[in-house]
Amino acid sequence: MTKRYHLFEFEDLSWFPDLLRQNMMDFLRFAISKLGIYEPIVPLLQELLARSSQPEILDLCSGGGGGIKGLQQLLVNQTQQSVTVTLSDKFPNIPAFELVKKETSGAIKYISQPVDATNVPADLTGCRTIFSAFHHFQPDMARSILGDAARKRVPIGIFEGAGKSYFEILAALLFFPLVFLVITPFLRPFRWSRIFFTYLVPLIPLCTMWDGTVSILRLYTPQHLLQLTKDIPVDNYTWRAGKIKHKTGLKIIYLIGYPV
Numbered sequence: 001m002t003k004r005y006h007l008f009e010f011e012d013l014s015w016f017p018d019l020l021r022q023n024m025m026d027f028l029r030f031a032i033s034k035l036g037i038y039e040p041i042v043p044l045l046q047e048l049l050a051r052s053s054q055p056e057i058l059d060l061c062s063g064g065g066g067g068i069k070g071l072q073q074l075l076v077n078q079t080q081q082s083v084t085v086t087l088s089d090k091f092p093n094i095p096a097f098e099l100v101k102k103e104t105s106g107a108i109k110y111i112s113q114p115v116d117a118t119n120v121p122a123d124l125t126g127c128r129t130i131f132s133a134f135h136h137f138q139p140d141m142a143r144s145i146l147g148d149a150a151r152k153r154v155p156i157g158i159f160e161g162a163g164k165s166y167f168e169i170l171a172a173l174l175f176f177p178l179v180f181l182v183i184t185p186f187l188r189p190f191r192w193s194r195i196f197f198t199y200l201v202p203l204i205p206l207c208t209m210w211d212g213t214v215s216i217l218r219l220y221t222p223q224h225l226l227q228l229t230k231d232i233p234v235d236n237y238t239w240r241a242g243k244i245k246h247k248t249g250l251k252i253i254y255l256i257g258y259p260v
C-alpha cells in the first residue's frame, strides 16, 4: 500500500474525552511493550545518541509511554552508559507517565505541562524521538517537526510500529476486539472506566479499532518521509529512512536525521 489517506482519528479530536484517550493509550503501551515491538531499532537510537550533544532522549507524543519504555533499559545494557529519557505529550497522560516513572525507578522522567511537537521549547535540547505518532500530522506539520529539529541541530528519530500493509488493517479489525476482551482486566493503571467502556459500553475497543485502521492508512512510507525532508533547507544534516523487521515478522517504518 503506497497511498496515504488522512481520515480522522478519535484521539485527535479536541472534544474527545481524555478518559477514553488515556484508556486507549494504556492499551497501546501494553501491546507495544509486551511485544517489544521497537527492539530492532536500538542500533538506530545508538546512532542518534552518538550524534547528540548529550545522552538524553526527549520523547515527543509519548501517549502512554509504550514506545520508549522497553528501549531505555536495552540502551543502557548495550551502551553501558546512562541515558536520560523524558516523556512528553500535547495531552500529558500523567497517571501513565507516573506508572512508567515508577516501573523504571525514575530512569524515565516526564514533563507534566503540554509539549507540542510542532513547537518544542528551545530549552529541551535532547535527541528527539516520536513513536507511532508521526502519522497524526499532515505533511506541512510533519515537515515543520523535522525542520525544527534540523534547524536546532538536534537528532530526531521517527518510528512507526507498522509497515503499512493490508494484513495490519485486517489484524486491527479482527484481533483487537478479541485482545481487548482478554487483556482488559490486566491493563495498568487499573481504571473502573476501562471496565465500563470495554464490557458494558465498548467505546474503547471500537474507537481503538477505528484509530488503528486509520493509523495504517495515514502512515508515511519511507519514500514519503524522505520526500518530506527534501524541502528542508538545512546544510550538514543527513536523513535516512527504511523498514526494519521485528522477530514476529511485523515491520517498523523509520526516519532518522542528525547533524553531520
Ligand SMILES: C[S@@+](CC[C@H](N)C(=O)[O-])C[C@H]1O[C@@H](n2cnc3c(N)ncnc32)[C@H](O)[C@@H]1O
Binding pocket: 011, 025, 028, 029, 032, 060, 061, 062, 063, 064, 065, 066, 067, 068, 088, 089, 090, 091, 115, 116, 117, 118, 130, 131, 132, 133, 136
Ligand atoms: C498514537 S499516540 C502515541 C503513542 C506513543 N508514542 C506510544 O508509542 O505508545 C499519539 C500521541 O500523540 C499525541 N499528540 C497529538 N498531537 C500532538 C502534538 N501536536 N504534539 C505532541 N503530542 C501530540 C497524542 O496526545 C497521543 O498521545
